Amino acid sequence: MGMLQKCTRLSLRSTYMWSVCPQYSTAVAARETQDRALIVQWTQHRGVHNSRRLGANPVNPSAAPPRLPFSRVTQEDLSFFRALLPGRTITDPDLLKSSNVDWLKTVQGSSDVLLRPKTAEEVSEVLRYCNERNLAVCPQGGNTGLVGGSVPVFDEIILSTSLMNQVIAFDNISGILTCQAGCVLENLSHYLEERDFIMPLDLGAKGSCHIGGNVSTNAGGLRLLRYGSLRGTVLGLEVVLADGRVLNCLATLRKDNTGYDLKQLFIGSEGTLGVITAVSILCPRKPKAVNVAFLECPFYIIIETAGSNATHDEEKLHHFLEEVMTSSLVTDGTVATEATKIKALWSLRERVTEALTHEGYTYKYDISLPVGKIYDLVQDMRRHLGDMAKNVVGYGHVGDGNLHLNITSSSKDPALLAAIEPYVYEWTSQWKGSISAEHGLGLKKRNYIYYSKPSEAVALMGSIKAMLDPKGILNPYKTLPDNIN
Amino acid sequence: MGMLQKCTRLSLRSTYMWSVCPQYSTAVAARETQDRALIVQWTQHRGVHNSRRLGANPVNPSAAPPRLPFSRVTQEDLSFFRALLPGRTITDPDLLKSSNVDWLKTVQGSSDVLLRPKTAEEVSEVLRYCNERNLAVCPQGGNTGLVGGSVPVFDEIILSTSLMNQVIAFDNISGILTCQAGCVLENLSHYLEERDFIMPLDLGAKGSCHIGGNVSTNAGGLRLLRYGSLRGTVLGLEVVLADGRVLNCLATLRKDNTGYDLKQLFIGSEGTLGVITAVSILCPRKPKAVNVAFLECPFYIIIETAGSNATHDEEKLHHFLEEVMTSSLVTDGTVATEATKIKALWSLRERVTEALTHEGYTYKYDISLPVGKIYDLVQDMRRHLGDMAKNVVGYGHVGDGNLHLNITSSSKDPALLAAIEPYVYEWTSQWKGSISAEHGLGLKKRNYIYYSKPSEAVALMGSIKAMLDPKGILNPYKTLPDNIN
Numbered sequence A, B: 001m002g003m004l005q006k007c008t009r010l011s012l013r014s015t016y017m018w019s020v021c022p023q024y025s026t027a028v029a030a031r032e033t034q035d036r037a038l039i040v041q042w043t044q045h046r047g048v049h050n051s052r053r054l055g056a057n058p059v060n061p062s063a064a065p066p067r068l069p070f071s072r073v074t075q076e077d078l079s080f081f082r083a084l085l086p087g088r089t090i091t092d093p094d095l096l097k098s099s100n101v102d103w104l105k106t107v108q109g110s111s112d113v114l115l116r117p118k119t120a121e122e123v124s125e126v127l128r129y130c131n132e133r134n135l136a137v138c139p140q141g142g143n144t145g146l147v148g149g150s151v152p153v154f155d156e157i158i159l160s161t162s163l164m165n166q167v168i169a170f171d172n173i174s175g176i177l178t179c180q181a182g183c184v185l186e187n188l189s190h191y192l193e194e195r196d197f198i199m200p201l202d203l204g205a206k207g208s209c210h211i212g213g214n215v216s217t218n219a220g221g222l223r224l225l226r227y228g229s230l231r232g233t234v235l236g237l238e239v240v241l242a243d244g245r246v247l248n249c250l251a252t253l254r255k256d257n258t259g260y261d262l263k264q265l266f267i268g269s270e271g272t273l274g275v276i277t278a279v280s281i282l283c284p285r286k287p288k289a290v291n292v293a294f295l296e297c298p299f300y301i302i303i304e305t306a307g308s309n310a311t312h313d314e315e316k317l318h319h320f321l322e323e324v325m326t327s328s329l330v331t332d333g334t335v336a337t338e339a340t341k342i343k344a345l346w347s348l349r350e351r352v353t354e355a356l357t358h359e360g361y362t363y364k365y366d367i368s369l370p371v372g373k374i375y376d377l378v379q380d381m382r383r384h385l386g387d388m389a390k391n392v393v394g395y396g397h398v399g400d401g402n403l404h405l406n407i408t409s410s411s412k413d414p415a416l417l418a419a420i421e422p423y424v425y426e427w428t429s430q431w432k433g434s435i436s437a438e439h440g441l442g443l444k445k446r447n448y449i450y451y452s453k454p455s456e457a458v459a460l461m462g463s464i465k466a467m468l469d470p471k472g473i474l475n476p477y478k479t480l481p482d483n484i485n
Helices: A002-009 A045-051 A075-084 A093-100 A120-133 A185-193 A211-216 A310-326 A339-350 A352-357 A376-388 A414-420 A423-430 A446-451 A455-468 B002-009 B045-051 B075-084 B093-100 B120-133 B185-193 B211-216 B310-326 B339-350 B352-357 B376-388 B414-420 B423-430 B446-451 B455-468
Strands: A014-019 A137-140 A157-160 A167-171 A176-180 A234-240 A246-249 A275-282 A289-296 A300-307 A332-336 A361-368 A391-397 A402-409 B014-019 B137-140 B157-160 B167-171 B176-180 B234-240 B246-249 B275-282 B289-296 B300-307 B332-336 B361-368 B391-397 B402-409
Touching: A075 A120, A093 A157, A120 A137, A120 A157, A120 A234, A120 A246, A120 A275, A167 A185, A176 A185, A185 A211, A211 A275, A246 B455, A289 A310, A289 A339, A300 A310, A300 A339, A310 A332, A310 B310, A332 A339, A339 A352, A352 A391, A361 A414, A361 A423, A376 A391, A376 A402, A376 A414, A376 A423, A402 A414, A414 A423, A423 A446, A446 A455, A455 B246, A455 B455, B075 B120, B093 B157, B120 B137, B120 B157, B120 B234, B120 B246, B120 B275, B167 B185, B176 B185, B185 B211, B211 B275, B289 B310, B289 B339, B300 B310, B300 B339, B310 B332, B332 B339, B339 B352, B352 B391, B361 B414, B361 B423, B376 B391, B376 B402, B376 B414, B376 B423, B402 B414, B414 B423, B423 B446, B446 B455
Parallel strands: A137 A157, B137 B157
Antiparallel strands: A014 A300, A014 A391, A167 A176, A176 A275, A234 A246, A234 A275, A289 A300, A289 A332, A361 A402, A391 A402, B014 B300, B014 B391, B167 B176, B176 B275, B234 B246, B234 B275, B289 B300, B289 B332, B361 B402, B391 B402
16 A cells, blocks of 8 residues: 555645456556455444335335325426427437436436426526426436436436536636536536636546536546545535525635535535536636656556646656655556647546446446555455456545445346445445445435434435425435435 | 736735735835726615615624523523533633633623533533523634624523544544544644644634634635635534534545535534534645745735745746746745744734734724725725724735725724725625625624625525524524524
8 A cells, every 4th residue: 555655645636546357458457466464343233233224125225216206297287398498398208318317327217308498597497386396306417427316217307407508707817617507517628728727627527527417416536636626616506496496606706704605505415405507616727737647556556747837847756756666666657748648548547437338237336435445445345256246346536535446247146236235335334434435326325325424414414305395306316315214 | 906816826825915004013004006996886776775684783783682582591500510511610700701702802791601521422411401491502612703703692601612622533644634623723733743744724813713613614714725615625523413413424535425515514604503523624744845925016915835845946936026026016025935934924914913903993804805806995995984994904815815804993983883884895795795705704794694695595594593403502693694584
């Protein structure tokens, strides 16, 4: 872990680590030279305790619960929507297909209606109506989520932000951007780069994901280590509540201590408390110098530096590399400063997810652990699963203590799943980690929340949900566990 | 504003600007060479609208409302507290004096009981009892607040965090510190500096203020520009709710997306929703090189740089200074790298508040504005008040768009106050600023909240308060306005 420890001490833009399956050209085999003995005292108590609390499906807590007694969409409802959103009330099954299934093709909904409002006022009208009619609504951005949070589970109306894609304002003194929720992250990046700024977040899904979805899921990504979380960089939100009230907290101030910071309720609550319709966000200056180092040791590591002076940054990086090579922490590597080579190095990382899809079926876990423990879970899981799994692959964000654990098999395998869960959650809980570092809970992880949150906290979540959305129409079956004490 | 604009583009640790009254040796006269014409179209509408909403005292909305019908402390209550906190249940009027009045001596309470718990369990017992008995409680840290938020208004029981002053853990890989709420900020700074880290926040009041109070008020301070707000750096909280429930959200993870981020509710809510008993916070590495530049132009500006390489930082600073001197943005200045000289330069800024107390009485405002507007308010206020004020002084955090506006007179002057308020709030509201950037609302600013927050947001604040503290025993008369729609 010496290397990992070292990396976290640097003031870097992002630090990546991964080891991947050897079969694919986009990924390279991890060489683990020092598989250290794992000494883990298992306490089964918490797991047993938790398993009692799981939902309607004790065999697979990730599966959908029974449909809740919401109304079903009638012809009268469709007439209302068509009058409100002419040409933007989609009912053609072919056009609805891609919105009914998640990117991983693991959750399949059966919604008959997709609405595409352009303004907060239209969202307000839709929600006021749905709340009165007791119609369930699934807000959807770029539909790039990994936990089944952005697709309907049953026949919820899909409320898409895709046409809410306008930049509202940009202040090139403060770097504060205000835009609608449906702006695609990559488009915002291009917009800002032309103005000598960058977005404070960057993700593999940037070409599709919406900023509103990023905020709703409190997306982490590649720049968190350098620019901090969205809880610090998001300065304001406009949100439509379940009953149609518009909450305008779209401030563009770095400091505002006038009462409770309500916008925080909607960051990371996955559309269960309100629909984000606009965002203001603090954007950093575009760095003048960028270096990307790709290093080999027992792990492959990507380090990106970003600064204002190329000579200074190269000197610092050179000094660091000299130190880690001399001390044999690193055995080999390459450094890139040109955009094309930088892109090529990053694509090695960004294509890992895609590469894994070729294995057949992937069980995905997104875990936070104390940095010193981050890879122990991969090694222990390999021993624990033995031949049952095709591959146990660990990559992630070292500096953030965030491990993406991927376990592959030729096809869906209930026996393998039973060996993984709740083992992986118990392991994480044992080290006070998070069972969802950046992906959220969505449908799939909702019932595992007690591994990372005490029951008092989950109960309070339930109270907040009941306060803001008493009929529970907003993104039902997501985030909150089926049973709240 | 050229200089100000310039400063915000640098990657600096902190940027300060001020102009102060010429009478005091600790402060130097501002020379405003370019008082530009102010073109402000006043819209009185919002001010009129808001003034209708003000509380029980229409003449002075900062004043205390009538006492609410809480129980009064009985001998039986005292017996309970003495049994729970032997030797730590203070009733001696002399010992209570300093806890009954705020640092500015503008709010005077009349509490007869000061409790000094050492653990969250003791806080829990106290609150459970007070909630059952309907006894009001005023949580108190270092009592350094400027808006009357940390002292009782009437006879509320004072719940002090001063004996909850233990460091619980520090991880020198991740830089994550976990400690009790009553740790003094400066003590934590010393603790960390010995371990080659620093706190992500620094304030003038560091010698007295408690970290729990800092978090409860979402303190800003000198390092916000560089390390971001507490909403990003605070990773976990332990909080005792009004009914005594202990909410353990004391995570030490940089990423955790398992449900709603409940700790955010307690950051900046000024003890009205719960009592923070422990904090975990992400601390940056101690910088290896620090430079402080003190520059003169129309304004005095302090710029602090912090980096890992002294030569690089000096080179960058030198380059910047050359540019601003050549272009006449800056006329004169000095740069310090030694600790004593750095301290001397900072003390010029840190002693402004103290210097102002010599003027007699100070009306203090803590305003956020778009950076380009930050000093216009000072100039306009001078014109507006004319001879009524002794001095109109503006200083603050340029990079954060945060102006500390101080208006002095020989003694309290109702006519002056009437000329300042609501004028200053209307001005701020006009530019979509915040009427409390970092000081909070406390008692004094509670009724002005509508100048910065829409009524829907204030109503939602009221719902949250009712949910978490249905009897309203926690820090009553603070933060929330007297009348909520």
